[in-house]
Structure formats: structure tokens, C-alpha cells
Amino acid sequence: MPSMQQNENARRDNGVLLISLTSSLDNIGVKYLHSALLANNIQSTVLFFPADDVDEYTEPMKNFVKAGDFIMVGISLMSIAFEKAVKITRIIKSHSSVPVVWGGIHPTIDPDSARTHADYFCVGEAEASLVEFVNRLKEGGEGPVLDVKGLNHSSQEGYTIAPSITNLDTLAFPHHHPPYAYVSDAKQILPLDTRLFRKHARYHGSQLTVISSRGCPFKCSFCCNDLLKDTFGSKVRRRSPENVMRELEANYYTSPVHINYVDFYDDCLISHPDKWIERFVNLYKKINVPLMFHAIPSFITEHKMALLSSIPGGFALVGLQSGSEKTNALVYKRKQTRETFIKAIEIIQRHGACGSYDIITENPYETEEDWHKTIGLVSKLPRNTFITLYSLTFYKNTELYRMALRDGLNVETHKTKSQGKVAHKSREVRAIRVGFIFGEAIAVNLLQRGDVVGNAALAVLAFVCQYFIDPIRYIRLGYISQGRNIPRFTKLLFSFSSHFLRNYVLAFSARK
Template sequence: MKIQVLLINPSISSKTQNPAVTEVIRCSFPMSLGHIAGYLEANGYPVRIHDEQLAPLGPEEIRRQLNGLRQADTRIVVGLTTLTVTSGRVYELARMFKEIDPDVATMTGGIHASVLPQEGLDTGVIDFVVRGEGELTTVELLQALSQEGELAEIDVSGIAGISYRKGSAPVHNPARELISDLSTLPPFAYHLFEKNRQHYSGFSSIQSSRGCPHACIFCSQRSLTGKRYRTVSQERVLGDIDLLVNKYGATTIRFLDDNIAASKKHIMPLLSAIVARKYHTRVSFEAPMRGDNLDEELLDKLKAANFSLVTFGLETGSEQLMKVINKGETVAQVVRAIRMTAAKGITVGTTLIFGLPTETRQDRWRTIRLVFSLPLDSARFNILTPYPDTPLYKDLMERGEKVTVLPGWINFSVQYMWENDDLPYVPPGTDKYELILTTMFANLAFYLRPQGLRKLFTKSVAGGNVVHLPKRWYMSKYLLSMLRVLFYLLQRFLRVGGKMILRKLVGSGDQRSATKA
């Protein structure tokens, strides 16, 4: 049988975000689908991609999509990439596809599907779960599905890295090894996103490596790409840069590696090659980086290669909490890297996490004071999310600490605090409303300081690579959007503050009643 593939990037539930805030949030580029699609096409399978960030899917649109794929002697395979916060929508979409056409084969992949394959199988609408890196596994699965016969009759027992049902029993085949040589993979399928590239501020993104040797307790990415650091060949990376610059007219290219500077043997020759081919004169580059990887030699190379933005994960201002989260670097190292980078004239951003285990009010305010003292152009303060299968999640479960999971995991989103109060995790001894209020205050106050306002009006701003404002945003449609965001955030700030005050008043009343009794 012929195979027709439709890959879908599901949307995040509207319950987790406010439209005013979403308007200035980056439309994230679904890199994982592009990697899978490129490998499928290279192996002869036609692929279509639908991104729900751009156009939600309903029954009528699903029928239209299926009619466009349906041919004689053809099996339609629908693949849905699955994040924790989108998992509920993934199962909803799979159910709609099955109701409209029961013969459609559904498969899920991505981080959430990889760590909780049973969850998908238990819905009854997911036929296959692709665990881990999906390129090789998906092609082998499609080869099996090209056989004639009912889905339930096809033998997939020899395919590593998949989960499925045999009758009513779930089957989890052995895990697949990580892809050793990433250069054997075909180029990224930018052409499948080309018609919508103006909607993606991250369209011009590349990966030069996968994996990170560190073991931060909150990181879920290693469930997919592992701890072993693997690189793409220099020529392949330069080919991607050349394509983005010469075909798509990119002016900024963002590296989305798990840890781009984990190996000097990888990054130093790559930076030299960028300069040798004069890409640095035509395009600027951005990348997240660890502070402990940065030294003067690397910084000089980054500057020479025209890296215009480097983002560091400072996470906290407490050295003790850095040890708790097993970051593998110190606050002092990250602070030093931030100061060094700013001194070179490179725009510097950082990301922070509040609500860490054992964290106190004093720790949060120490972090705020530190961040406000640093030469940073952007900062994003988040509340900790204990993603499933992370060391953090496992530890909390073992210790019996409360983790709140709403249906569809909808509260497992960094945006959730801006709209709702049911946080997944709050450290013992911390008031959740105070945690939300402090995090909101830190985000707002950073940009409402005189130096923050000055940077808003003079530089492009990428708050933790999430919020994006171009230069002279105040002369465009962004002005109205920002005013709406500011009004909404102030409303939310006051609402949460009111809840915290009410809780304290009620608590004081309860204590007085108990004393009288």
C-alpha cells in the first residue's frame, strides 16, 4: 500500500493563555516535525504539515485534509507531536480523526509521548507511540504499515522504540539507540513551512548538535535527545545557514541546540567557518548557552561571528538552590558570563525559575535583586514546572509532595500563571498567590525600570526567546498589543494580590477563633 502522511503540531489549550499575552508571544517553530518530515521525504514518503498555532482543526477541516490525502490503495497516517501541555489536544484530535475515518492510523511522538506512552494507548485512539528520536523509528513503522491488511494484523514487534496494543494488551518494544551520526540525516524540511514563514519568528532556526551531558533536575529534553552529546557535521550546518540566507533571506539565525558549546572541538571550528564564508557580514546569530562554557576565547569567536544575542539560564540567585537543581554550574559562573558578554556589546538575556524545592521568599528576592543589578537586556521569570519523568518529578513523587495535574495537563505551561492559579507545584511553606505575585512583579518590574524602558525603546527584545518585540515596536501595531498586555497584566496582578490578602485575612481569623476556643 502507498502511504500518505499528515503531521500535526497541536495547539495549546486556550485555558492556559490570554489572547492579549499570546499576541506578543513567539509562534514557536515546530522543529521536531521538520526533522521527521525531512527524513520521511528522503525515504520516499510524501508529507503534509498542519500547524494548529496558525489554523485550528475542526471536523470540517479534518474531512477536507483527509479527502486531499485519500487515494486508491493508500493508507493515511496521522502523526501528532506531543508536549505535556498539548497532550489533551493531541488525544482530542486523534479521536476526531478516528470518528471521521476509523481506517486512519494515528501515531504520537515527542517528549510527553516518549515518557508516558501508556497514557496515549489508554485513550483508545492512538495506534502507535514513537518513543525517543523519531526519524528512524517512524520510517520503519511506515514500511510496516505499507503492508496490506488491518492495522491490528500488521507485525511491528521488531521495530525498536514503539509502543502499541496487541489485542487489549499494551506492548512496549525495547528502546531504540540514539542516532550516532546526525550527519546521516537529510537537511531540515524548511520548504514545508515556507508559505507560512512570516508567522514564525523562529523560522530561521537550526540545530548543530543534540544532547546535553548535564543533569538539571527540571529538564525534560534529555528524555528525547539524551545526555550523549552528538554533533552535525560542519558542512551540513553551513549548508543550512547558506539555505536560510540565500533562499529565504534570513537576517537572524537562531541555534536551538540543547547545549551548543558543550564541545569546543565542535563550536570553535564552526564559528571560524562562519567568518571564513563571510556569513557574519550578512546575518546575525542567536543562541542559548551555559555560563560555565564561556571563556574569553569563545566570546571573541562569538563576537567575530556576529552573535547578536546570547541567553543564559541563570535560574536562581542562590548558590544552594543551584546545587538543589543539579545545574552543574554556579551562580558566580553565570553572572561572570553575563557581564563578559555584555562588555563585548552582545545583547544578553536570561531565564529564571521561581518555586524551586526548598526555595524561600528570601531566595526569590535575592534573585530579583541580582538580576536587576546585572547588564541584562531581557529576562524572563518562570514558575517551576515538574514535567513527568524528570528527576524533579520522580523525587517529588517519592517524597509524597503534592503535584497538581489538571485534565490534559493544561496547567503544565509556563504561561499558565498569567491566567490561572492551579500551579503544578508549590514548595512547602510558600503561598501560591505570593509565588505568582512575586513572579509577575519580577517580569513587570524588570522592563518598567528606567533602564528596562530604555532598552524596550532602543533594542529588539526577546524575553527568554519567548516574548519578541522588534525595534521601533512603538511605531507599529505592537503598541496597541503592548497596551492590551499591560492592562491585562495589571488586572491579573491586582486579582492575585487580592486573593493573597483575602487568604491571609481568613487565616488570621481562623487563628483568632482557634485561640478563643
Template structure:
């Protein structure tokens, strides 16, 4: 039995796909991993056909001896999955299973194109599917799977989550039978290719070192209305959804990776809320990390889980940079995002805790979500006013709101008639596509944290806000915004080397 696993994501880390490969190999099933980083990046709307005929030909050739092909997808990569599946359909009868976040949230839609759709965590479901297909059995009873068998459609409930994550081996970075899109060809993945792609990672560029990205847990303790985590959590219920790997399990993975890739210069922990770990676990992690790994590392934090004692322990263990979700400075939008507990007082408290370690940390990054259709001018000014109060140094990471299917905000927008063209406004929208408005221009100018607070407050005072936010100056603001975006695109290749 050979299972081919395919990732269309720009980042070759693809933690979920590599975890699936490791699990299947652990059970004696051959896997082949194909990484097809989308060359168009965040220009989602620019080109529905994401891959050239030459790439599709190589892809089909890589799948010619497959017994099952699995493709992972998020909503913005629906076109990628569809194009790859169509190419396979034209060349062979190999069954195709779609998985990942979009498949979990929109299984009915995905079932129109794939033979099977995996709902939720996929390790046990995919293993059982492969084993049943190998012996020619009936897959229609597999938990967590939708599909077609002998002309009949079946839709099974989600599979219960295992209580822990240590049953799974670390993600598959073996390089054995791994392939990658390079230029216009799909070729075997080499250590040099791994190094090149990891060098271009966002945090790697920021730190000037090559980072290895991992996750020490699954799930999130929060219920943000814009986040797909909340939608997935509804499938399982809150109980047992947030799970952690043991410290020893994580350290074994990191030691192995450092031996395999000695060029790794830091570890990038991408859990949604690493600070959500209990203090005892944080202390154990820090102790083991200092003894066994010793590289700089980065992680994510949330305002509700930020604590000075946790941060002090992590900084002592090698934490050099962190990112925290702020999202908005407006009480109205905080309530809309289901983040009222993360009000401005709580946000500033967390920021001042981080600021205490400014001599030992790089400037932190604070995330903001822009362009919500319910935002008013006062909401936008409230976010900018909060930015003017953030202790320096800092960085901003602004994202445009994408109303992902399954989220509470998607349901609200649909009910209120705000999603007139879901294909354009969701599937073909990337979170980097910020509206070229005056408020977004000010946030862009504030991204490095170097704009003087007094100047930002002046820019959002009534007269400048009324003048520069007027319809008459929209073309000027739009032109300035787009010029800055083009300049950033031109400088990005230079900054990454």
C-alpha cells in the same frame, strides 16, 4: 504511502516534525505537514477544547487520503493531540501515532488514545512503521515503538541513537503539501504565511528582524532536575546522547533557506548549549559562517560552557544576542535544580565575560525559574540579590516552574504529595503562569534591567520585604501584577509590528 504529520505548537518552526518529513521524503514516502498553532497560546487552562468544529472539519479533510497520521506533543499540548485524534477516530480508521517528548515520557498514557507511540528520536522508527504498514506487515517488532497489533499490545525498547546527525537531510521547509491554521480554516501554507509567523517570533520581535530558527545538535551536556532533557537522557544513557551536526551540514541548510526566503534577517540557533561545542568546532563554524552566510545570529549559552575565547570568535562571526540560563541565585535551589556547579560565583563570572562585549552585543537575556514549591523567602531574596549584581545592560526572562513528567523534580513532588492535581498543576500549566507574589512582581519590574540596583536592594531589605510580602497586601500585589500582565498583552501586538 502518505503520512500526515501534525504540529499543534504555536511556533511553526517545529524542527522535529520538519526533520521527520524530510527523512520520510528522502526515502520516497509522501508527507503532508499540517501546522495548527494554538490560538489560545499560553492560556492552557482556559479552554480544554483547543480547536473549533470548523478547524477540526478541515483537519479531517486534510487527512482523508492518509495512510498514517503522526501527531507530536509536549505535555501542555496533550489536549490538542487528544482532540485531533478524537476527530479522526470519528471520521476514519486511519492509524494514528503520537510522538514527541510527552509520548516518550508517558507512553502508557498515550497508548490509551493512539494506535502507536514513538519513543525517543523518531526518524528511523517512523520510517520503518510507514514501510511495514505499506506492505501490510507486523509492526510489533519495531524498536522505539509501542502499539497494538491484532488486539495485542507491544512495548518495545528505545532504538539506539545513530552516532551522528549528518545522515539526516535538513528540515523540510519546501512548502510542498504544507498546510496551516489561519483564522478558523486550515489552508495551504504560502511564503507570505511563513513570513508572517516568523515575524512574530520572540527573538524576531526583540531584534526587529525576521529570524530563521534551527538546531545544530541534539541533547544537552547538563543534568538539570527540572528539564525533560535529563529524563530523555536516562532512556539512552549519557553516552552519545549529545550529538552535533557538521558545520558543512548546517551551512548547506542555511544557504538553502536564505535562497528560498530572502526576507530572513538573522539566524536563531536554538541548541540547548551551543557553547558546549569544542573550541575547534566553534572556530570552524565561525569561519564558514562568515564566508557562506554573513547574517547576524543568536544562540543559547550556559554558565559552565561560557568562555571568553569562544564568545570572541562568535561575536566576530556575527553573534549579536545570546540567552543564558541562570534559574536561581539561591544555593539551596541551585542544589535542588542539580546546578550547584553553576553557583553565583560561576554565574557572575559568565555574566562579566558577556559584559565585556556589551558594545557589540544586544543586552543578554538571563532566564530565571520561579515558583518552585520548595522555595523559601530567603531563596527568593537570594535570586533578587543576585539580579541586583548583574552587570547592566541585561534582560530577564522569568518562567514559572512546571513539574514535567519524567523529571527528577516531578518525582520528588509526587513522592512528597505536592502534586494534588496533576492535570491542573502540570498539564494545564504554562511556564508563563507566574504566581502574583511580591518577589515575582520585583522580578517583573527588573525584566528590562533598568531598575537601579540600589532600589532593588532596598525593596528586598527586611522592612519592605515584610510589609509588601504580608498577607494584608496580597490583594494589592496581585492586582498590580495582573495589571502589568494585561498591559504587556495589550502592547505585544503593537511591538510586533
């Protein structure tokens, strides 16, 4: 793997430019590709493009691409960044003949939408196929490259899928603060120095992201994993704990900023076998920074939580999605009963970890009766938890998308809708917030009234929850999740305060 030390930022002629469109620098997919190219002696530059006002960057982008003399430009996108990717592709193609390749989750789940804009699009995991593709481009030759599996030319009929990586331990480690990196900032494209890293990284770079497995044991109908299983197979692929630790140590000890949490991006960290978790926890004692990890309720056991709670603090991020068993079984196709969920909450609680519970709102298949069930469950959550509300998005070609299409619902929202933007003023969202803080009886009662007085009371209480009680709860959870350690908690406050205030102000303005 390349040196983890920060190299001097420099664009190199005829290398690859990778563009990340996420709103922060936390794009682990692009970081993996960047490291794979560098490890194979291919010059690679990564441009993080968190800015949304793409038009303001037209000239800087043109100049940047021209000066770099790249052999190809790769753009990594999720569905939400589709319009942004189209604009950036247009800017690049308006003055340059460099091939533009789209990759990431969106082209994998919706390849046809990529072929109309990009020269090539990648379906599947690109670490190996991108290296092969770049080497083929370097060899030159007539016409487009047509025979690298997974890298599809837009003129080709159908598409091929990149073979999935079977041994994840062979991959070069992604860097927390990558070398040869740039960022869009103040209408310029600038080298990613420590100041800009702090400015644009999630929570100022204080959360170190890592992924120890690829794939999910579940196959929920609304999730991209529903489609990825057809692409990558249903088996969860795992790294060894030793390999994960080597990456963590390399990034942790070279991080330019203090690390508050190690954030596992695995779909379900806790689906690792007991032995894996035992080995990992033993190795991890060297670092011992609080963990954040996703956990499917049915995989949460006393033994696993006991092991993980030997690391101080931490957060378990758990999907509830709906309190209605009918919705979970028939709409989301999740094998999750109410009992399993309650048992999981109790285990997390017994081991003193904080919990964050995800709930999907605005599901057109749900009735008020289903909302009552969700309210009933969230009202039982212990005090060291918070809830995160999402808005249902029909991702193209998922099982739920196809079902909604058959049922005549509006499904063409996946390219523009952010699942993180919930309808704060909807009765459902308000009632869930109120139920979580003030209890089931009050929330359900106000919902059932449905008159002007009931709705007004719901609005006022939801406002109080969101802007007065939730922030205090977050601060308290921050303290608990840092193992009740005051020096660590102080550093956490320092890293999170500006982000927290910004979101607070944004949420206020969004209400208008």
C-alpha cells in the same frame, strides 16, 4: 535531500500526514521527520495546527484527512499540547481507520499517557524508525506492525526505544518553509503559502531555527534532558560545522522573508569544542546574521565569546534559574555556583553581546530568603540584558517530579500547565521584576515589609517595569543585538512590531 525549492502544495494519496501542534510553525522536530520521509521517497504532508479552538476545525479536519487518503497520521506533541492532541485524535478516529501515531517529547517522557489515545506511540528519535514503519505499513499484512523499534503499538506490553541517530550529518535538512505544508487558519485548512507563512511563523518567519547538536551536558532535575539521557545516552551528539552551514545556506537563500536572527535550538551551543566554534564562525561569515544561542554559564569562556562576538550583535540565552545556590544544588541539581554565573555575565558583557537570563519562579521548595538571593543576582545584571521568567512545571517522570511526588506536592500539572505563564501578580514575580530594574534594596525592602503599603508599592513598581520600562529596554536590546546597524534594526522592528504589540495587549488583558 529533497529540493529546497518550494514545490507546489499538493496532498498525495496514501502518503503520511504529520501534524504539528505548536503555536507557531517553529517545530523543528516535525520538519526533520517531514524531510526524512521525503528524502526516502515517501510522500509526506505536514499540517501546522497553531489554532487552539480545535472544535471549530472538526469538519475541515475530517475532510482534509479523508481527501488525503493517508497511510498514517503522526501527531507531534509536547506535554502542554496533550489535550489538543487528544481532541484531534478523536476527530480523526471518529470517521477514519487510519492509524494515528503520537510522537515528540511527551510520548517519550510519558509513554503510558499516549497508549490510551493513539494506535501507536513513538519513544525516542523517529527519523529512521518512522521511515521503516511507513514502509512496513505499505507492505500491508495482517495485524499491527509490532517489530519496528521505537514505534510501539498501544496493545503491546511495555515499549521499545528507537535507536538514537549516531551521525547527525546523515539527516535530511529541515526546511524553514517546508513544501507540501498546510496550516489551520480562520477555521479552514489551507496550503501554507508565503502570506500564511508570514502570518503564522514566529516573528513572521524572520528567525531561522537550526540545531547543531542533540543532548545537553547538564542533567537538571526539572528538565526533560534528565529522562532523555536514559533514552539517548549522556553524550552530546554534534553535527559538523560544514553540515550545519549547508543547511543554513539552503534555508537562508530560499527564505521568503528577511532573516533577523539565526536561532540555535541547541541546549548549549557553547559546549561545542573551541575548534568547532572556530570553524563554524569562519564559515558563517558568508551569512553573518546575528545569532541567538543557549549557553550554560560554566561553558562560557573568553575565547568562545571572542569568537562568537566576531559575528555582529546577537543574544546569549543563559539559564540562571535561581539565585539560591541551595535551590540550584539540591532541588535543580545544577552544578552552578554564584561565582560561575557572575563570571559568565562579565564575559558576555565584555564581548558586547546581549544576554537574556531565564529564571524559574513558583518553586514550592523556595522560601522568601531564596527569592532575595535571586533578586540580589538579577539586580547585578548589566543594562544590555533582560530576564525571562518561567513557572516551575513538574514534567512527568523527571527527577524533580519524583521528588515532589514523594514530598506530597501537586505534580499533575505537566499536561496542562504552560511554563511560560508566570503568576504576574505573585509577590515573588513582582519583586524579581522590581529588583531587576530598581535594585535589590528596594525590592527586598518591600518584600520584607509584607504589609498593605509594601505590597501595593511592589504592585505599582512591577507594573511600571513590565509595561513601561521593559518594552523600552527590549527595543534598545533589539538595536544592540542587530550590531547597532540601523537598516537591520529597522527590518527587525518591522518583523517584531505586530508580535510585540499583540503580546503587550495580551499581557494587559491577562492581568484582569
